[in-house]
Amino acid sequence: MNLSVFTADLTGIETIANPSQVAKLSEDYYHFSPILVPLLAGKVADIVLRPSDESEVIRIARACAKHQIPLTVRGSGTGNYGQCMPLKGGAILDMTKMNAIRHLEAGLARVESGIKIAALDKQARAIGWEMRMVPSTFRSATVGGFIAGGSGGIGSVLYGQLRDRGNLRAVRVVTLEDEPRVIELRGDDVQKVNHAYGTNGIITELEIPLAPAYPWAECIASFADFSSAARFGLALGNSDGILKKMICVCEDPIPSYFAALHSSIPSGSHCALMLVSEPDLAPLRDLVREFKGTLCYEKSAAEASKGISLVEFSWNHTTLHARSIDTSITYLQSLFLNVEAVEAMRDRFPNEVIMHLEYIRMNGVVIPAAIQLVRYTTEARMNEIIAIHEEHGVFIANPHTYILEDGGMKAINYDHLEFKRQVDPYGLMNPGKMRAWDEK
DSSP states (O other): OOHHHHHGGGTTSEEEOOHHHHHHTTOOSGGGOTTHHHHHTTOOOSEEEEOSSHHHHHHHHHHHHHHTOOEEEESSOOOSSSTTOOTTOSEEEEOTTOOOEEEEETTEEEEETTSBHHHHHHHHHTTTEEESOBOTTTTTOBHHHHHHHOOOOBTHHHHOOTTSTTSOOEEEEEOOSSSOOEEEEEGGGGGGTTTSTTSSOEEEEEEEEEEEOOOEEEEEEEESSHHHHHHHHHHHHTOTTSOEEEEEEEOTTGGGGOGGGTTTSOTTOEEEEEEEEGGGHHHHHHHHHHTTOEEEEEEOHHHHTSSOOGGGGSHHHHHHHHHHHOTTEEEOOEEOSSHHHHHHHHHHSTTTEEOEEEEEEETTEEEEEEOOEEEOOOHHHHHHHHHHHHHTTOEEOOTTOOOTIIIIIOSOOHHHHHHHHHHOTTOOBSTTSOHHHHTO
16 A cells, blocks of 8 residues: 555645554554454554544545555444454545534434444533443443444433434435545434444544433342343343343352442342433332342432443443453453343353343343353354354344354345445445445
8 A cells, every 4th residue: 555645635634643542543442352363463453544624524435446455434432343344455434523413302313423322422411311221331432433333321221222213313425436525314314324344434423313411320120130130131121110221140259340330249240231201210219128128328310420330331341351360361242132041041051151141122022131241162163153153042142253244134235235335435444344235
């Protein structure tokens, strides 16, 4: 790659060519997977470009098409599957300078894609609203990165997942063509780029719905046995009169990995970490007692807004805390239809696959999704564990692949593929991630 020739077309746009900085900005958290580590180690870009507005994005897209330079779009790099790692080198497009709030009103926000989720949530709360769902990396993750690489998170027990109709209202993208176009997708058309790893359009702006902001109290309940904890989580999810934003159930010994919570969670117990509307704490306490649990940690919404948040012990932050103690631990991502299936798989892999449940709403029904911790031995054993789960009707979103179709989708998304044909005719956007394109 002749950087001087390429950058000659990009005068005035911030560029980063320092090898150590480029290497750092070429990575995400793929090292959570021991299978991905050897596949992605050493995959770095040649240069990082940091546009400040859409006009600069268009200039970059035009230059990439002209010089046939691969382009990989990046938010904050908090993903776990190598989504934003440049398999073919080329340029990284760091969107974090494009962080403006274009419009904010009751129930709706229009933002540039590089804004951090926490920054938007703070501004929305100032007018009585909040993000419907956020990842556990909300402090650093960007809205655009969440849409391109995420699927749900804290809030999914109320509002479902990002792909559910209504959870993403509009997306503005720049195409990668000789003469780039700006396209705004609305309605169901947003699914053409939703969770597409940035393979088929540079997201510059998004329009997302907001939810009424509740005073979320943070609580932990401990249980002597895992089944009680798991069934409590489902009962809370189905208690429509109790508003909740997060229900995270962790099997022992997972709580022992939460150093900051050691004084709150009894040793050897299983626990449920929760965000519940403060006015609903009384019925929550009744439900905890019904399942013979103990409320061992409670913070008001005001207290929870300062310092550590239980959010940062949920979803894949659970894996992060576990790996800070034992780097041999990795994870799986699963969808169970019921608690009985959870118990069956727990019994099948004692002390090897450790249950971590995140209750979500799917098609109007609350189910126990899981981000299980796995004591990793070999790739063959991991594939065997996945196969056994699937044989028992458990859906696995494989986190040990960087290929779009081989992870959560399990099939070709023809809307993604067709849109890529229209907006990225040279196949320069995040190449190597969409199997359908590579096999066409």
